[in-house]
Amino acid sequence: MTLLCIDAGNTRGKWGLHTGHGLVNGVVNGAVDRWLAQDIFDYAELGRDTLRTRWATADRAVIANVAGAGVAQAIQHALTGLGMPVLTVQARRSQCGVRNDYERPEQLGADRWAALIGARRLHAGACLVVSVGTATTVDVLSERGVFLGGLILPGPQLMRSALSQRTADLPFSQGRYTDLPRNTDDAIASGCTHAQVGAIERMYASVRGRPGALCLLTGGGASEISAHLSIPYRPVPELVLEGLAALGAATPASASSAGDQQ
Numbered sequence: 001m002t003l004l005c006i007d008a009g010n011t012r013g014k015w016g017l018h019t020g021h022g023l024v025n026g027v028v029n030g031a032v033d034r035w036l037a038q039d040i041f042d043y044a045e046l047g048r049d050t051l052r053t054r055w056a057t058a059d060r061a062v063i064a065n066v067a068g069a070g071v072a073q074a075i076q077h078a079l080t081g082l083g084m085p086v087l088t089v090q091a092r093r094s095q096c097g098v099r100n101d102y103e104r105p106e107q108l109g110a111d112r113w114a115a116l117i118g119a120r121r122l123h124a125g126a127c128l129v130v131s132v133g134t135a136t137t138v139d140v141l142s143e144r145g146v147f148l149g150g151l152i153l154p155g156p157q158l159m160r161s162a163l164s165q166r167t168a169d170l171p172f173s174q175g176r177y178t179d180l181p182r183n184t185d186d187a188i189a190s191g192c193t194h195a196q197v198g199a200i201e202r203m204y205a206s207v208r209g210r211p212g213a214l215c216l217l218t219g220g221g222a223s224e225i226s227a228h229l230s231i232p233y234r235p236v237p238e239l240v241l242e243g244l245a246a247l248g249a250a251t252p253a254s255a256s257s258a259g260d261q262q
Contacts, residue, residue: 002036004058004084005244006075007111008065010134011220013041013075015051016238017058018245033245038238043067046074052082061086062248064110064240087251089114089244096120096243096250099146111240112137112150115218118243120145122236125212128204131239132221134158136196138203143211153199156221159192177228196221197228204231 007014020033037054045051055061061084065072072088079086091108093100096117102108111131119129119141126143130136132155139150154162164172175185177193200215207213208231215231218239226235236242 001060001249002058003245003248004055004061005241005248006061006063006065007114007238007240007244008043008063008067008071008075009111010067013043013067013071014238014241015039015041015055016241016245017055018241018248020245020249035238035241038241043071043074046071046078052078055079056082058082058084060084060248062089062244062251063087064089064114064244066109066111087248089247096246097145098141099144101147101149108147109137112139114240114243114247115139116141116147116243117246118236118239118241119216121242121246122239123212123214123216123234125214126207126210127213128200128207128215128231129239130200130215130217130219130222130233132156132196132217132219132225136199136219136221138200140203140206142207148206151199151203153195155219156192156196156224159195160188163188193225193228196225200225200229201231 003018005016005018016038017036019036061079089110091100091105091113093105098116098120100108115129115131116139119127127141129139129141134155136153136155137150140148142148160173163170173185173188175189177190178186181187181190204215215233216236217226217233218236
């Protein structure tokens with residue numbers, strides 16, 4: 001079975017074609033589990049045939065969407081006529097070896113839920129699941145697969161944008177990180193980096209000392225942050241897609257809707 005995994009984020013989307021059957025006796029079977037293709041897309045591309053042609057080889061689509069109803073409709077329209085069932089991910093109390101201890105489990109974003117499941121798929125120990133994008137999310141997953149809670153804060157670019165829009169004299173910074181900034185652009189860039197790194201490293205205290213503790217780092221802004229971390233981390237560029245592949249493999253096809261009936 002080939003899965004079309006779509007991660008519709010706040011700013012742009014990512015997709016991947018994955019073949020395989022998920023976990024075999026709790027272990028990823030690398031012989032059958034592999035990515036055939038991965039790419040990013042702007043939402044304006046959803047009306048073009050190029051994406052439809054690349055997606056048409058899939059048997060089923062699995063979607064995590066945090067970009068709103070308009071993007072959901074555009075994705076659905078792009079899938080119309082391809083004849084594949086569509087699974088739209090929503091967080092649950094328990095799924096794929098992860099237990100969701102959010103006060104209202106369904107309130108957890110679909111991308112965060114998929115990232116947690118992807119983290120559990122790839123790492124058996126405790127971990128801090130960090131996604132750096134338009135927003136930065138920092139989530140704590142225990143060694144038993146329990147999501148204990150997490151943070152949401154503005155991502156680095158959003159922090160810079162907020163300073164330029166909400167103050168009279170501060171520009172949108174094109175500066176770079178330095179330990180002791182001596183100009184305004186570098187002061188803004190360095191301050192935003194410190195805010196991101198500080199939040200991540202403070203939250204890492206929640207898993208430090210637990211079996212297999214590690215930070216899994218993903219998102220378009222991850223490379224901007226990773227060089228400044230003093231905690232053990234592993235970059236996983238497409239962690240949400242990994243989770244979507246696991247969800248698609250674990251969810252019966254009967255739970256999907258028909259993509260050409262919407």
